Amino acid sequence: MILSRFFLLALVLTTTVFAGSLSFLDIDIAVKTKLESKVQLDYPMISKNDIEANILNKDILSDITPKAVGFTYDIPEKSNVLGRTVIPLKLLDSQGHIIETKQVLSEVKAFTLFHKSKRLVKRGEVIDENDLNSVKLNMANYSKRQLMQKEDIIGKETKSSIAKDTIFGSWMIRDVPTIRQGAMVNLIFSENGLHLKAKGRALDDGFIGGFIRVQSSYKANKIIIGEVLNETNVKVSILN
Template sequence: MNSRILIGKRRKAKGSSCEIVNISQGESESFYSFRIPFAMIAVLATLISLVWIYESAYSAGRGAIIALRKEVTISNPIVTIGTIADIQSEDRAFRKQLSGIDIERAPVVGYTRIFTVDDIKLRLRQHKIDLSQITFVGNERVAVSTKAIEITPEQLLNFARNYIQEHLLADIDRNSIELAATPIKLTIPAGEISFRIPRDLSKIRLSRYISIPVQIILNGKIYRTLILSLKVKLVRKVVVATKLIPQDKHISEADIRMEERDIISLLASALVDKSDVYGKRAKKQISPGEILTSEIIEIPPLISRGDKVTILIELPHLRVTAVGMAKEDGYEGQIIRVENISSQKIITAKVIDEKLVQVEL
């Protein structure tokens, strides 16, 4: 569809899509008409109407134009008009007032909330805003989502590695600390993120598998607490048995060797030097390849159960001795039970050396 417009001057429309039609021609002047596409007229009409709306809103002095955006991703916990719409007003204070009006709490991470022009009008009424001062243009609704970030397993693992190195095992290889179970995918609102261990773990018993609590701190506040499951290895050269070592046997050089092993479960007691073993005996039977620890070896007693000993009774002017038999193992200075062989009575005496016990009066 075309429209015809009359003009009063002769002009050629080179390259124009408009058609020039001669209406009349005289000696003094000529008139022509242009045929303009209807779509162009519609665009012009829309622009003119928007200008009229804009000027009408401003004519009230305190008026404003609110244009909802199509989609908005926000970081704030509260949705305000200013976060989901563009506001135009000559009154700066009024524009600021409108911008700060709360609509609702931000949607949960992973969800989208739709707000309509009617929702905005409701809030405006609740804030005693005269709707005759407000003109809405553009979109009828806006989709709002919360800006989010993902907490990755790698972030949590690096935090755990740093904590263990700084507070528990300074010389552990970072790569020997791994996740025993992959944490669930965690998406949280965007903000300042940090991690924290909520309690002192310096007394924790380290083992191959440990669980530690990790707090996720969002903008200075606890957002969530996770339990992080870790697999930990601590490889060291330690003393191991080369063959079966019977209980009570004195351990010799031929019984042991040095070997690299994971000792995380035996951290406090694994022996890392052969000199710690020499001169000691097995408190229990030790299997070939077993790591020697302070719990399974001991210093041999001076007197062993069943040993024949001399019983000494010493007075200021009298010294009496008798033959006895130890009824239990005894170390120097220890009080043990001893049987007097001649009288077959059980007495207690203090271990002096490997052959002598003394009755204390």
């Protein structure tokens, strides 16, 4: 029977297993199960069936001393176990004392959907579903910022041109601005029953609820900070 103890010490997850008569299979199952659980914790959208964890240097565990009845190893809570990782695995005797340490080399693959561009998408274009090609790839080879849902991409605009077959990343796209730099807007001033309106030009891209610089047509050199209300109106605190 295998008994396991788990300890969360600082930012390290320590796993200790006692198996009575220790074998490679005990270690293989325990380490692979823990690695798979770590991936699911870090990437909840990845199914367990799409995770492959293996020990590459199994030969170092072929000559386990009969005195070893348990083992312990640490996986830092903030670590990324995708790809290859060296795990110091300590073999324990019946008293819990360390007999020796084995450097176990693991490899973890986790497959999930990524979204590629079907064509050259030019800077400033708004992306629609027809621009996307979904493919299942190993997460270990890509950035977490490229792990996106279709809904995170469709309807956004590109910050720069994106070549065909490029995997989309969050840094490549942005929300479509409510007001674009250079657009003519209405400057709205309202305070203590006084309501004024003037024309102005947006000096920045802006989004509803955000603030941008605007230049008043009333006084060309006057730059005012205003709040974007909608596609045409900016609320300002002063007009002159």
